Amino acid sequence: MAASLTISRLLSPAPISLSTATTSRTATTSLASKFSLASVPLKLHRRSRPTSLPFSTRTTPISAILSVGQKLPDATLSYFDSAGELQTTTISALTSGKKAILFAVPGAFTPTCSQKHLPGFVEKAGELKAKGVDTLACISVNDAFVMRAWKEKLGFKDEVLLLSDGNGEFTRKLGFELDLSDNPVGLGKRSRRYALLAKDGVVKVLNLEEGGAFTFSGAEDMLKTL
Numbered sequence: 129m130a131a132s133l134t135i136s137r138l139l140s141p142a143p144i145s146l147s148t149a150t151t152s153r154t155a156t157t158s159l160a161s162k163f164s165l166a167s168v169p170l171k172l173h174r175r176s177r178p179t180s181l182p183f184s185t186r187t188t189p190i191s192a193i194l195s196v197g198q199k200l201p202d203a204t205l206s207y208f209d210s211a212g213e214l215q216t217t218t219i220s221a222l223t224s225g226k227k228a229i230l231f232a233v234p235g236a237f238t239p240t241c242s243q244k245h246l247p248g249f250v251e252k253a254g255e256l257k258a259k260g261v262d263t264l265a266c267i268s269v270n271d272a273f274v275m276r277a278w279k280e281k282l283g284f285k286d287e288v289l290l291l292s293d294g295n296g297e298f299t300r301k302l303g304f305e306l307d308l309s310d311n312p313v314g315l316g317k318r319s320r321r322y323a324l325l326a327k328d329g330v331v332k333v334l335n336l337e338e339g340g341a342f343t344f345s346g347a348e349d350m351l352k353t354l
Contacts, residue, residue: 193303203298228263231323236278252347253287
């Protein structure tokens with residue numbers, strides 16, 4: 129279902145490790161009498177410079193379930209409101225009788241999502257809403273606390289609603305899971321990147337990226353569909 133993609137700058141330079149050789153001890157002899165730092169040789173090992181890690185080394189078939197003309201499945205998502213209170217909402221509440229743009233990112237704080245995808249929609253929010261968009265929301269398989277921290281880090285207000293699909297319920301129902309569990313960074317199962325336009329809950333436009341690629345799911349692309 130998920131395809132390969134790359135992510136850079138996920139790791140900081142590796143520190144120098146300090147190892148010591150320890151001496152053996154018996155059950156009848158104390159540690160203090162057998163272990164002396166003065167007599168322990170120190171060995172410094174410098175690690176090689178880390179290289180950029182790919183999002184995933186695994187290539188799996190793409191098997192999306194949702195397509196244009198279908199109704200969005202319902203699911204419950206969470207978010208923090210402008211007063212800092214944790215709230216829940218549903219896909220049906222966000223889309224019923226409305227023109228809605230929902231877009232998803234593989235992960236909060238990741239480079240492309242933070243530098244391009246989400247900021248693009250924040251910047252174009254006014255233009256999108258001027259063209260009749262009632263709901264503009266970003267979805268990620270992260271918990272609501274992470275999503276709030278991400279919003280605070282990027283420093284925008286309420287131009288875009290950040291929704292947590294923490295358990296991946298909505299993502300699974302769409303068939304848009306991105307399996308990154310083979311990645312040592314620990315991303316696990318996330319969402320493929322996409323942007324969709326729904327009218328009264330029915331999908332009219334679906335720009336579904338291959339894995340986490342960012343080619344045609346941005347704000348400018350969605351503006352062209354309105």
